[in-house]
């Protein structure tokens with residue numbers, strides 16, 4: 289470490305600190321030469337290089353120099369400001385200096401990591417440091433603003449992710465609004481019979497949590513509801529929720545289900561959504577016996593009273609005492625305030641019709657995995673019997689892995705759960721039918737606790753495994769009703785044509801069809817595939833780029849139930865840590881409108897991606913809501929009259945930096 293002194297120029301007294309970052313920077317850049325050069329720059333009082341500036345001793349050097357040498361500006365040349373800008377600002381602040389009088393220079397990602405020529409890299413580091421020294425001299429002290437946080441939380445989506453997050457928050461004493469668009473909570477998990485790898489009963493572990501949600505005094509559960517508008521910002525969201533009519537007065541209905549029995553339809557005629565259309569339901573129905581809330585719903589599209597107005601209304605007759613049925617119900621709206629939001633809107637399965645050569649929708653005995661989940665379920669349409677469409681039990685069943693996953697024509701990504709649920713279904717089908725089962729897979733992916741052991745167990749049970757992608761499925765000649773599953777067995781290099789009675793397509797997990805609409809409403813980013821984007825894949829996996837909004841479960845990407853629950857717990861913990869702080873500090877790098885110069889043209893208003901610009905009612909001039917502004921600079925660039933400036937990115941600062949680089 290070397291210390292070099294220089295004279296100060298009147299006002300600015302700059303300290304420059306060059307980090308070695310071990311050999312990350314020092315292996316390419318001559319850090320001592322850069323420090324020596326920096327010491328000669330106008331305004332620089334001291335320049336040092338040190339092995340790890342971010343370490344405690346490194347920070348201590350800066351603090352000591354501020355106190356002892358009276359430094360009033362700091363430049364740190366190290367890694368990306370994403371990683372350590374906060375570290376060095378805090379160090380400066382602890383030594384009594386305004387934290388915004390610190391400027392970082394990225395000589396790692398922008399220099400040593402991308403250049404091999406040591407002399408050139410050193411020269412570039414000197415240029416960047418010179419530019420920062422010239423810029424930092426123009427910095428002015430800025431203050432962070434504190435905004436109080438509303439303690440309530442909104443959780444959107446009532447699958448296992450939303451349920452777990454809501455219960456965790458409620459147990460910690462926070463009030464939660466759990467908003468679910470369907471008549472019941474439970475999501476996909478409520479449709480399963482057993483769950484891998486333990487094969488425990490899904491309902492037995494899920495329904496106690498569903499009941500706990502309904503019973504919890506800190507949870508307001510709104511089913512048949514969706515968020516229509518989100519205003520505000522971290523700590524102070526205003527969420528507008530639309531409640532669709534259930535045509536049942538929730539406080540009056542006791543879930544006796546007598547109205548279902550009394551309905552003039554003797555049998556259900558409408559394909560039952562919860563059973564994937566494999567069963568039928570009546571116009572007045574409850575999705576499944578353990579639904580929460582335990583309330584019936586009337587479907588206006590199929591109810592005779594809604595269609596003709598001429599029904600005998602036997603449902604109303606049996607409910608005469610409680611008067612819970614209300615055909616006049618209209619949709620209603622509520623607006624709630626919340627400090628943070630957890631998104632848990634889950635996934636949808638891949639539409640198997642998009643792979644036409646597997647014959648889903650054409651051959652009656654080709655099923656999706658989710659349909660088979662309902663067939664093996666005791667509360668499913670067949671009472672737990674796995675039956676072909678003609679009512680017979682299948683004797684041979686083919687399970688096709690990776691339908692709509694790991695395929696350049698559909699989705700390139702692996703859906704993570706299909707290998708495991710295919711093994712589970714192979715086991716359950718064998719258990720229910722004693723059929724010969726053939727699982728055709730590309731690669732068997734079982735990376736989870738007890739997953740590989742589960743695979744071995746299923747193999748020992750006698751399930752046949754064929755390594756190869758199924759190329760075609762077609763009817764067997766001779767009208768046998770069977771199907772031929774054609775697959776290249778890549779382990780023996782042989783094309784197999786396997787006659788099967790039934791095919792199960794292990795469909796992948798996709799973002800919901802309305803994910804883009806929802807993400808726009810909540811101001812979230814998403815991946816190319818439509819899953820909501822986390823702030824950082826490793827370091828902030830449940831946060832989003834919108835402060836105060838967190839992600840849980842499959843809306844962020846395909847995952848199994850253990851990972852979903854873990855992520856929901858993490859999202860709840862992030863929310864709690866935010867709320868319990870009681871306030872948020874806003875970074876001051878926001879745009880500021882000079883209202884005297886603003887021409888009220890409103891060009892900036894639609895340009896702002898964060899809806900942070902408003903127009904004053906009286907003067908019609910623009911103003912920036914600092915709590916919403918993320919400092920992206922779009923409005924500054926767009927303003928025709930140049931009346932918007934941005935803290936920390938003032939024109940003079942940027943121009944001085946450019947001139948410094950070019951000098």
Ligand SMILES: Cc1cc2nc3c(=O)[nH]c(=O)nc-3n(C[C@H](O)[C@H](O)[C@H](O)COP(=O)(O)OP(=O)(O)OC[C@H]3O[C@@H](n4cnc5c(N)ncnc54)[C@H](O)[C@@H]3O)c2cc1C
Pocket residue numbers: 444445446447448449450467468469470473474475476477480482483484485513514515632633634635636637657658661705709712797800806840841842843847848849850852
């Ligand atoms: C066939 C199959 C079998 C599986 N078997 C297993 C297994 O055995 N073990 C295992 O660990 N994993 C299994 N999985 C994976 C498991 O389904 C997921 O890990 C889990 O369901 C993810 O839960 P979630 O809450 O994120 O999403 P979901 O279960 O999809 O729940 C999301 C909820 O949000 C609601 N919602 C959506 N959009 C909105 C909106 N805009 N407003 C309000 N509400 C909304 C939905 O109605 C739904 O209730 C299986 C998956 C499939 C496809």
